[in-house]
Amino acid sequence: MKTIDLTSSTVRDLNQALHEQALECTEREWAVTNPKGQHNLAVGLDQKLAVDIHGHAGYFCAGMNKKAHIVVHGNAGQGLAENMMSGTVRVKGDASQAAGATAQGGLLVIEGNAGARCGISMKGVDIVVKGSVGHMSCFMGQSGSLVVCGDAGEALGDSLYEVHIYVKGEVKSLGADCIEKDMRAEHIEELSGLLNRAGVDEDPAAFRRYGSARQLYTFKVDNASAY
């Protein structure tokens, strides 16, 4: 295992060392110490690495991740795992706003709470939050799934496309065109799979499912004259 101490190395040194592993992988396991809330940690990885960040991370941690398995042993600032493509990002504490924004694949697990706009414009990522999510979560979410074991804030799933949303606790309010839907056998199965992958012990039957009413984004011939 290789350890990079951010009191003596810069974030640029860290990211460069991790990027070099994409060309030729010489070390699979990495530890980052003393992150002290710095921004852009472990961004743009493209290799099957295991990266453990010991402490709190700043903005955009693990952004654009491909293949790597990144664990933050602390809290993460805004834009965690934004535009992630694949791999896994896990935060042991809380994440600030816009976690998983626009992410296209992979698995994001937040063991604490996520702030506002979790999964905004998500495009295929699976997000599992053990705590609660803030307002406007999943805004304009296109595909993928969001699992919330706690509560969801105002305007959940506003202007939603095809993300599957599962919430165990209370939903403060649903956004435009987001509705509660039946929990059928295939959804229990999907949710069980997500909880298993995230390592979260919850009963899938205790969740409710939300999705798009498909009244907002689909073309309607009645509205043709408006164009």
Added chain:
Amino acid sequence: MCGIVGLYLKNPALESQLGELFAPMLIAMTDRGPDSAGFAIYGDEVDAGWTKLTLRHPDADFDWEALATAVKTLLNVNISWFQNANVAVFKVAADETRLRTWLEAQAPEVLILSVGQSIEILKEVGLPEQIVDTFNLAGMKGSHIIGHTRMATESAVTMEGSHPFSTGMDLCLVHNGSLSNHNRLRDVLKREGIAFQTENDSEVAAGYLAWRLRNGDSLKQALENALKDLDGFFTFTIGTRDGFAVMRDPIACKPAVLAETDDYVAMASEYQALTTLPGIENARVWEPEPATFYIWERGSH
């Protein structure tokens, strides 16, 4: 952009280190606000019947001693004073109105940065590190302090436009964000007798709180009303004689982090600014909720 930071001591044993603990917090927010910086520090209270003023003159060689002597002889009151860089702190045995009236008539070029029993406001154009050195922040003592590093958006980069803003006794405010209804609100507040020194949107927020408090609101009520009447983006940190408060708007796009231990409560725009505090590794660290305010106050006077 802008950075805001605040530190409220729960443990009085740390009061002699307040400036030393706070200086790195302010400097850590340089990336968010390199235009100007300032802070409001609370401590060294004057007795009842006395007033403490922070005064500034555009001329760095201004003769403060002559002004202090004039206050003493012409107003016939007791005074003690000291100079810190190009500002002076006057402690005078007279009330605010009397002092303001006299200063406006006798020394109109002197700018009053703060008035109260505890507050001192020090702010200047330049990098936070320069402001910290200029005023020897690391050597200062007190019970609580709030600061700001500015990246200007709504008005010019001047000393007057830098934060904190104070428009009431011992009250000050720092702001990250921008208000959209500040012009109309400023007109309303002017009619209510609140005076403004700049075109800055954040000064309107400070004036609004001063107006609510003057009309009998508690700090909690004033903040509840502010959430209704202020339109725009904001994270505020507000200093009062007894404590400080943090409030975010309902949209909550401006960042804020709070940390609490047995010794202190600290606030910053980013966690990076908190990393030098003792015991931060084991502090409770969380993001304040949207449309919510948090108040810490010591026993009232």
